[in-house]
Amino acid sequence: MSTPTLRVLPLGGLGEIGKNMTVVELDDRIIIVDVGLRFPTAEMVGIDLVLPDFSYLRDRIDDIEAIVVTHGHEDHLGALPWILRDLKTQDIPIYGGPLTMAMARSKLDEHRLRDVECIDTKDGERYQIGPFELEMVHMTHSIPDASAVVLRNAAGTVLFTGDYKFDQTPVDGNPADIARLAEIGKEGVTLLCGDSTNVDRAGWSLSESVAGPHLEEVFSRCDGRIIVTCFASNIHRVQQVVDAAAALNRKVALIGRSMKKNTNIGKSLGHIDLPDGIQIQPREIDQFPDHKVVVVSTGSQGEPLSALRRMAYKDHHQVQLKKGDTIVFSATPIPGNERAVNETVDRLYEMGCTVITTKDAPIHASGHGYAEEVKLMLNLTKPTYVMPFHGDHKRIQMHADLAEAVGVPAANIFKGENGKPLQIDGKGARFVDKVQSGVIYVDGVDLGEEADAALRDRRMLAGDGIFVVVATISEQTGESVADPEVIFRGVPYSVDEEQLIDEIRDGVDASLIQAAKDGVHDLDALQSILHDDLAALVFKKLKRRPMVMPVVVEV
Structure with missing residues (x-):
């Protein structure tokens, strides 16, 4: 009997931060883990979104068993409707946690892909999908319903950590399932594909619960309006802003389509609680004294079309910033976004606003574990092979160094790149011939290749x-x-x-x-x-x- 052949092919997320997407293939059957995007850089003139190049899948549609999404952030979920539209199919089932799938359904509905089956997974349960057995393991991140993905198959077990941190005092009181990770490690993990985002930071990450009291302390020193910007999907952070506003008797207005949409989804699933009477509509902001208002806005990454960016350039029809406003950046720039964030901050200072960032107060806690947490993941799961994911080349190298430091043989650590499949069979693990990879641009409603002359x-x-x-x-x-x-x-x-x-x-x-x-x-x-x-x-x-x-x- 021949030994089954497993191929793990990253199409995005390696050598970069963002657009995470991986194809897991066993004897011509495929499961896709994550379908993310990233936002354009300044030189990508007129481009709205950047997707992984998924041309490898265009002739393999009938081989795809499912798409599994680790959590609801754009860099793991955002490309879903674009990929299904391009593949011209609604027959691929989507698996993920309840919040993740609620966000997926919202995106698919916007693209009129209403026949796609989105399956809410429950952590710890097992799902048979073709030749794969899927299990989701609860993790803590900066969004609820974040999970690691375990794919058991005839060639071994592959574990994708997704984005994670080992937060012992998370806002929702539900820490990562360390015990289950250890059990899976005892069962045997053939390949670990781990988050590398913060491997360059020594020690342990701050708990998300630390941010709330510091936000309230910052708010208490502000006499005028407060505009807080954070990721729209960071529902726990939005809750902490609401709690701080409530403690100081301020009203809260949500600005930005994604901020409103995600907050409503979070409310419907019980992840966020807005006290009666605290929320006001953007059009009502001017009806309240400045010291009674907190605005929660998108734009923490300096995105060109985000609400805060438009406010900074006096192009927002609902909020006009003025001297005396305090802008609170409850997020840190994703690597690559520093220039856009700095430009926004400079414009805010020019307008006479006070700007508070994480350099001024501990008002943000990263959702990604630091070096000691990466080591803990490696020691809990005890993988035979390690393939660092979710990071630029520097972070992939640093993750590899950490793996070797905790005892993984150097020959079993694979520093990959987009388009390079790792093959695991009876002969062991090794890289095989590259396939086409790169990026696809979204311009309005159209997709274009990287080499697009336009x-x-x-x-x-x-x-x-x-x-x-x-x-x-x-x-x-x-x-x-x-x-x-x-x-x-x-x-x-x-x-x-x-x-x-x-x-x-x-x-x-x-x-x-x-x-x-x-x-x-x-x-x-x-x-x-x-x-x-x-x-x-x-x-x-x-x-x-x-x-x-x-x-x-x-x-």
Whole structure:
């Protein structure tokens, strides 16, 4: 009897923070763990979302048994509707905790994918899904219903920690199930895929319950309005803000679509309690004295379309910030978002607001365990093989070092990357040939590949502008018969405008004359020659590379 072959293929989340997605494959049957996204960086002009490249799955739809989601954060759940839309299927069941599935149903409903089966899992129960047996193990994170995923199969047991910390005093009083993790470790874990986000921080993470009293202390020192920004999915943090506001007799307004939606979902499932009369609508904010109002807003990561970002740029129709407002950042920037957050903070200072961040007071506790918690996970589960997940290359290396420090042989630690499958069979574990991976961009409602020329064009337009040159030539001779029309938009220049246009027109004429001498009459060839000649001329004059678009018209 042949030994079954297990492949664990990360499509996102390795070498980066965000868009976590992993394909687990046993003899051509597939379970997908997490379907996350990340938000665009500043240079991704006009892009709304960044998804993992899941083209590997497009020809394997019938092989997919299920999608399992560890928790409801966007970097683990957010790509779900986009992937199902692209695969043109609603027949793949989705498994996850009740809050996670409530958030999934909300997302799917927005995309009119109402026939997808979302199955609420219960921690500790086992679910047979094709050749896999699924078990969810309760973990603590910055959102309720976070779970580790255990996939038992004929080739061994794979454990995905998801995002976790070992918080002994969580806000909901329900710490991670350390005992169950130890039991699973005794049963035998073949491969551990562990969270690496905070492996670079020594010691133990702060308990989430620490943030609440410090928020109240900060609020007590504020005379004007308070605007708190945090992750919309951090329901425990929203509860602590509400509790602090209630203690100081302030009203609470929720700003941002995702903030309102997630809070309502949390209320319906009993994860958040809003005392009667404490919540006001955004339109009612100005009806109360400033010292009686707390606003809870999205935008802690400086996201371009978030509520706080729009407030900072005076573009929010409901909240106009002013001198005397205190902005409380109850979150830390995700690696890569520091620039956007700093820009937002600077704008707030310019407006005369007081800004309080985690550097000023302990008003945030990370949802990811520090180095000692990563060691504890390794010692509890005692895996044969370790594959660090959820981190950039630095953190993956540091996680590998921690695994080796607690006794995992170096040969059994696999520092992976997106698109590189780890294969486990009778011969052991090893990396095999890479598959296509990368990113897919969401622009509005459309998906585009990473190599999409439109994105390159946007970067060029945003950076250096555009030249459009219309040349009219004789059909017989190929020479110019009218002055070329020159249009430029967004081009920074320090020379005289009329002189620049004259030189470009002279350049067009010279290029056309030379092309006519060379016997070039094909319009596409002429436009290509004009493009190259004009691009060189413009760079010589401006030391910039704007987009050059020549148009040749025959008469």
